[in-house]
């Protein structure tokens with residue numbers, strides 16, 4: 345047995361609940377908690393050096409495979425012109441014979457455009473290459489890739505490399521599917537290590553994409569014990585039979601009801617402010633969603649769907665409401681992202697027992713003055729984005745996630761962002777912000793009895809910080825001293 349001491353443990357059972365030592369049994373569970381350091385012999389004593397301890401962070405929405413893969417690839421986040429993009433690409437090593445580049449934002453480069461196919465061919469004439477936009481909703485590929493992918497419709501004769509919507513999905517799917525098992529596992533190991541270093545003990549991860557099979561699912565399921573953190577898996581499919589066959593308790597993920605604000609494809613109830621001729625795109629019909637959700641609900645699968653604009657959220661919420669009225673269950677179907685909402689929609693979410701899986705960092709990135717939200721939606725609608733406090737107040741199960749690779753896999757950044765939402769009325773308190781990355785997150789996956797708080801009978805999963813979150817002036821910069829997963833300490 346191990347006694348962890350010399351720390352202030354914030355248990356998250358209640359806001360002021362603090363203990364000062366705890367005993368972990370040989371089976372990785374918390375056996376006893378103490379408000380004073382106890383005198384016991386015959387146990388291993390682990391000094392936490394005055395750390396401030398919280399339950400291990402849980403990120404409830406990542407694309408860990410892509411995140412891990414891309415962290416082994418070209419990150420274009422800081423490129424300010426296309427020459428820099430080409431320079432970074434030319435130094436990138438292939439993974440399984442393919443070049444991956446991500447985090448490209450045409451608004452951040454001086455030329456304000458994507459590279460074209462001829463420019464990419466010059467650097468990589470013989471190796472397939474994909475360069476994905478920061479939001480993942482469009483990409484550019486080179487000629488080698490264009491030749492290798494088995495397209496549903498042939499490419500136009502003046503194809504310049506740029507792909508969006510279904511063809512974008514098809515291209516990224518081809519790149520992700522044609523990897524060796526070793527490369528896939530390497531990506532997940534990379535993801536798990538990044539998660540651990542940033543204080544996470546559990547990470548929800550999407551597997552496959554809307555256009556793909558879920559080839560990786562069984563491989564990862566069989567390898568779960570190899571990773572230093574726990575992964576919670578989402579088969580990103582709409583085939584209920586397959587989800588049941590693989591024994592998944594949930595289905596979906598970033599299965600798309602709409603696109604993104606960046607690409608003007610998030611579905612809005614009223615037109616875009618900067619492009620009044622469009623209101624975005626609902627990717628699928630009401631009927632299709634209703635049938636899928638009804639079938640999943642009937643089979644006790646928790647459903648997760650990507651919806652960003654208010655029209656997409658309404659569409660999915662309607663379906664959730666219908667199944668919940670027909671057959672009330674405690675499945676906590678998820679609205680992933682849930683970015684633009686009215687009061688009326690939030691009231692309905694609370695009633696329908698729906699959960700909101702949200703990304704506080706989106707507000708940091710896009711809600712500022714002249715930011716993406718204001719450009720696309722105007723001021724009034726921007727104030728209705730990322731409504732964390734309004735959602736929390738209504739008792740809707742709210743959880744935090746990074747949508748990594750879109751934003752960093754870093755819960756402290758998410759907690760920091762949640763307390764600093766641009767619309768002050770929507771800011772969470774630091775305590776509430778921690779809850780959405782710990783306790784609430786555990787409830788979302790039905791693991792409230794196993795982890796999420798520091799208490800007797802739960803797994804010894806916790807993160808030891810150099811500073812107290814509740815009193816910190818810059819939460820995102822707090823140093824992580826160590827992370828304990830299942831009773832094992834990982835020092836940094």
Ligand SMILES: [Zn+2]
Nearest residue numbers: 405407598747
């Ligand atoms: Zn996602």
Ligand SMILES: [Zn+2]
Nearest residue numbers: 598650680681
């Ligand atoms: Zn998404």
